[in-house]
Amino acid sequence: MGIDLDPILVKHKTAIKEFSGNTVSVDGYNMLYQFLSGIRQQDGTPLMDLSGNITSHLSGIFYRTVSLMEEGLKPVYVFDGKPSPLKLRTLHERRLLREKNEVDLEKAIADQDVERIARLRRTINRITPSMIEESKQLLEAMGLPFVQAPSEGEAQASTMCAESLVQAVISQDYDCLLFGARKVLRNFTIYGRRRVSSRNIYVSVDPEYIDLQENLSSMGIRREQLIDMAILVGTDFNDGIRGIGPKTALNHLRKYGDIYSVVKEKKLEIPDLDKVREIFINPDVSHDVKISFQWPDVDKIRSILVEKHNFSENRVMPYVEKLNNFMEKGTQSSLDSFF
Numbered sequence: 001m002g003i004d005l006d007p008i009l010v011k012h013k014t015a016i017k018e019f020s021g022n023t024v025s026v027d028g029y030n031m032l033y034q035f036l037s038g039i040r041q042q043d044g045t046p047l048m049d050l051s052g053n054i055t056s057h058l059s060g061i062f063y064r065t066v067s068l069m070e071e072g073l074k075p076v077y078v079f080d081g082k083p084s085p086l087k088l089r090t091l092h093e094r095r096l097l098r099e100k101n102e103v104d105l106e107k108a109i110a111d112q113d114v115e116r117i118a119r120l121r122r123t124i125n126r127i128t129p130s131m132i133e134e135s136k137q138l139l140e141a142m143g144l145p146f147v148q149a150p151s152e153g154e155a156q157a158s159t160m161c162a163e164s165l166v167q168a169v170i171s172q173d174y175d176c177l178l179f180g181a182r183k184v185l186r187n188f189t190i191y192g193r194r195r196v197s198s199r200n201i202y203v204s205v206d207p208e209y210i211d212l213q214e215n216l217s218s219m220g221i222r223r224e225q226l227i228d229m230a231i232l233v234g235t236d237f238n239d240g241i242r243g244i245g246p247k248t249a250l251n252h253l254r255k256y257g258d259i260y261s262v263v264k265e266k267k268l269e270i271p272d273l274d275k276v277r278e279i280f281i282n283p284d285v286s287h288d289v290k291i292s293f294q295w296p297d298v299d300k301i302r303s304i305l306v307e308k309h310n311f312s313e314n315r316v317m318p319y320v321e322k323l324n325n326f327m328e329k330g331t332q333s334s335l336d337s338f339f
Contacts, residue, residue, distance in 0.1 A: 003174055003175060003178075003230045003233055003234065003235050003236075004174070004233075004246070005174040005177070005229075005230070005233075005246050006174070006246075007245070007246050007247060008219065008246045008247060008250055009174070009210055009215055010210070010211075010214055010215050010218050011186075011208045011209070011210050012208055012209055012210075012211075013206045013207070013208050014185075014206075014207050014208055014209050015207065016068065016071040016073065016188055016207055017071045017072065019071075019072070019073055019167070019168065019185065019209075020071055020072025020073065021072050021074075022072075022073060022074065022166075022167040022168055023073075023074040023075075023076065023165075023166045023167060023291065024073055024074065024075055024076070024166055024167060024168045024169065024170050024185065025075075025076050025077075025078050025147075025156075025157035025158075025160045025161060025165075025166045025168075025169050025170070026075050026076065026077045026078065026157065026169075026170045026171075027078060027153055027154045027157050027169060027170065027171035027172075027173065027176070028077045028078050028079040028080070028132075028135070028146070028153050029079065029080045029127060029153050029154075030153075030154065030171045030172055030173055031060065031061075031077070031170070031171075031189060032057045032060070032061075032127050032131065032132075032135065033125060033127060034060070034172065034189060034190055035056050035057045035059065035060025035061070035064070035189075036054070036056050036057055036060075036125040036127065037122055037123075037125055038060075038122075038190055039056040039059050039060055040056065040122055042118070043114075043118055044118030044119065044122050047059055049308075049309040049310040050310045053309065054131070055309050055311070057127075057131050057134070057135055058134060058135070058138055058304070058305065058309060058311075059311075060189065061077075061135050061138050061139065062138060062142070062301075062305065062316070062319065063319060064189045065139075065142070065144070066142075066319045066322050066323060066326075068170075068188065068189070069322070069323070069326045070322060070326070073188075074293065075144065075170070076144070076145050076146065076147060076160070076166060076291055077135070077139055077144070077145075077146040077147070078146065078147045078149055078153045078154075078156045078157040078160070079132060079135075079136070079146060079147070079148050079149060079153050080149055080151075080152060080153040081148060081149045081150045081151045081152075081153070082150070082151055083151065083152070084151060084152065084237060084279055084284075086237040086238065086272060086275060086276060086279065087152075087236050087237055098123075098125075098126070101123045104116075134304070137300075137304060138301070138304050138305070140297075140300075141296065141297045141300035141301045141304060142296050142301065142323055143293055143294035143295050143296040143297070143323065143327060144293065145290075145291050145292055145293060147160070147286070147289055149285060149286070150284050150285065150286060151283070151284040151285070152179075152279075152283060152284070154169075154171055154173055154175055154176050154179060155179045155279075155280075155283035155284070155285050156283075156285045156286065156289075157169045157171065157176065157181070158176045158177075158179030158180050158181035158283075159179060159180060159283065159285045159287070160289060161176075161180070161181040161182050161183065162179075162180035162181060162182060163287070165289060165291065166291075167182075167183065168181070168182070168183035168184065168185050168209070169181040169183070169184050169185065170185045170186075170188050170189070171184060171185075171186070172186055172187075174210075175230075175235070175236070177210065177212050177215070177226065178223075178226060178227050178230055178235075178280045179280060179283055180212070180223060181212060182211070182212050182213065183209055183210065183211055183212070184209065184210045184212075185207065185208075185209050186207070186208050186209070186210070187205050187206060187207045187208055188207050190205055219250060219254075220254065221250070221253055221254065224258070224277075224281065225253045225257075225258065227277060227280045227281065228249075228253055228258055228259035228262070228277070229246065229249040229250055229252075229253050230249075230280075231259055231270065231273070231276055231277065232244050232248075232249040232252065232253075232259065232262065232270075233245060233246055233249050235276065235280075237272075237275075237276045237279055238270060238271065238272065238273075238276045241268055241270070252266070259273065259277070260273075293327065294327075295324075295327050296320060296323045296324060296327065298320055301316065301320055302316065302317075302320075
């Protein structure tokens with residue numbers, strides 16, 4: 001998902017507590033995908049309740065979000081709205097890849113290839129409308145605000161950061177920088193020792209942050225030029241130019257100034273160029289967002305997690321207590337003044 005700007009970005013390892021006190025927008029789709037991919041049983045199947053309903057997303061929303069709050073972060077989830085028509089190609093490619101992995105999984109099961117079965121299962125993820133609705137219901141029960149974006153959730157989350165409604169965005173995608181997020185926080189829900197099933201090794205994953213202005217200054221470009229670089233490499237909304245990676249794209253923008261000059265000098269063709277640039281420069285977002293944190297509804301949390309989805313009450317309730325403690329700190333003067 002998104003564009004790989006990794007080779008040219010300045011990133012900093014950090015600790016989550018370093019952002020204590022910050023209100024952060026959370027790219028909801030991105031996080032749910034992480035939860036569905038990473039919160040799995042040993043054989044690669046997602047967590048499920050006794051009726052066979054997938055619950056990995058609810059586990060992530062509840063336990064990992066409360067863990068972030070324990071470190072002092074105040075999360076605001078943002079959910080996708082209607083995708084841009086230009087993104088339909090990307091969504092189609094993802095669907096084809098998932099279908100291929102499903103076919104490969106059937107063969108791996110037939111071959112009794114345990115390692116391959118587990119790895120393929122982790123790649124097959126569907127975020128359904130019911131999962132989104134359940135996630136919203138759980139967040140509401142937890143007393144946490146969420147925002148429904150008119151279109152791209154990461155654009156909405158990033159705009160909230162650009163407009164200082166929040167201090168940073170939690171997302172794995174570098175696209176947030178293109179949308180103007182001042183700080184992007186990565187690996188904030190998946191840090192620690194992680195197994196790479198395809199290579200059968202363990203790696204250490206550390207939380208890190210990326211500062212937009214620091215990177216623009218380091219590269220000697222403006223955000224519009226960063227957007228132009230991304231379009232040359234390829235985004236969710238357009239195919240890139242074959243043979244142009246991040247470093248080459250950066251060199252072109254430094255030399256020619258903007259993508260129109262690059263296209264002219266290099267005799268390139270980029271379909272829907274103006275429309276793709278407009279998606280990043282003037283995204284379809286709401287500028288009238290209100291953030292309000294509330295007391296958790298204990299009975300509703302218990303109903304969703306314990307009664308409906310068979311979560312352990314003995315594990316859930318201590319986290320509910322942590323939620324209460326977090327809100328109580330915010331009411332030493334008043335909820336509104338704290339948040």
